[in-house]
């Protein structure tokens with residue numbers, strides 16, 4: 001059932017979920033459909049750009065010394081090591097949307113989610129877990145995306161186990177879950193969450209029990 005309260009776009013939306021579950025795909029569709037309603041928090045990363053990823057749009061691509069200098073300067077509200085690379089959300093990436101009327105959307109891993117929950121509760125985001133329909137689908141999707149070496153594929157699948165465990169744990173539980181099974185169905189629900197029409201547990205999907 002849709003929530004009757006007014007959507008509060010000052011609350012950021014934090015997406016998390018295993019690599020390959022479809023977070024970027026869903027986000028890209030949303031930003032294309034509503035170019036004026038949402039703003040993507042552009043993270044810093046030390047990983048190399050993939051084909052089609054523009055600097056400053058997908059990520060701020062940077063080297064490790066620069067990343068570490070930014071940490072020491074206190075630039076990040078959270079940061080993590082994931083699959084051999086550093087990732088972090090700068091305070092600026094989120095602040096850029098304050099007062100603009102746009103809802104800020106973050107796409108971060110579980111370490112980042114934990115740090116925001118612990119250190120920045122005032123951000124008061126909605127936490128949205130994007131679940132795969134099955135564990136096997138992650139390997140298929142990551143392989144078909146064609147972006148990963150065998151080592152990086154394995155590192156992502158290893159990390160995925162932790163992401164799934166976190167999402168079903170008491171401390172990691174999301175406000176809403178979207179299972180990205182059929183893309184159009186999942187996008188329909190994702191869109192309603194982003195627009196603030198679906199905000200709480202019981203209004204979204206459930207994490208499949210056999211993951």
Ligand code: ADP
Pocket residue numbers: 017018019020021022023024025026141142144145180181182183184186
């Ligand atoms: P993430 O950002 O979570 O790592 P991506 O958005 O890059 O994941 O998606 C991983 C791969 O899965 C991409 O090749 C994408 O086209 C594909 N994909 C995304 N959603 C679906 C879906 N619902 N069904 C099948 N394939 C999907």
Ligand code: 5GP
Pocket residue numbers: 016017018019043044047078079080082087088089107108109110111112113
């Ligand atoms: P990818 O390399 O596939 O773009 O991202 C790998 C993982 O890093 C994904 O789980 C993604 O959500 C996460 N990630 C991207 N940006 C950030 C960030 O700024 N902080 C954290 N903690 N994780 C991030």
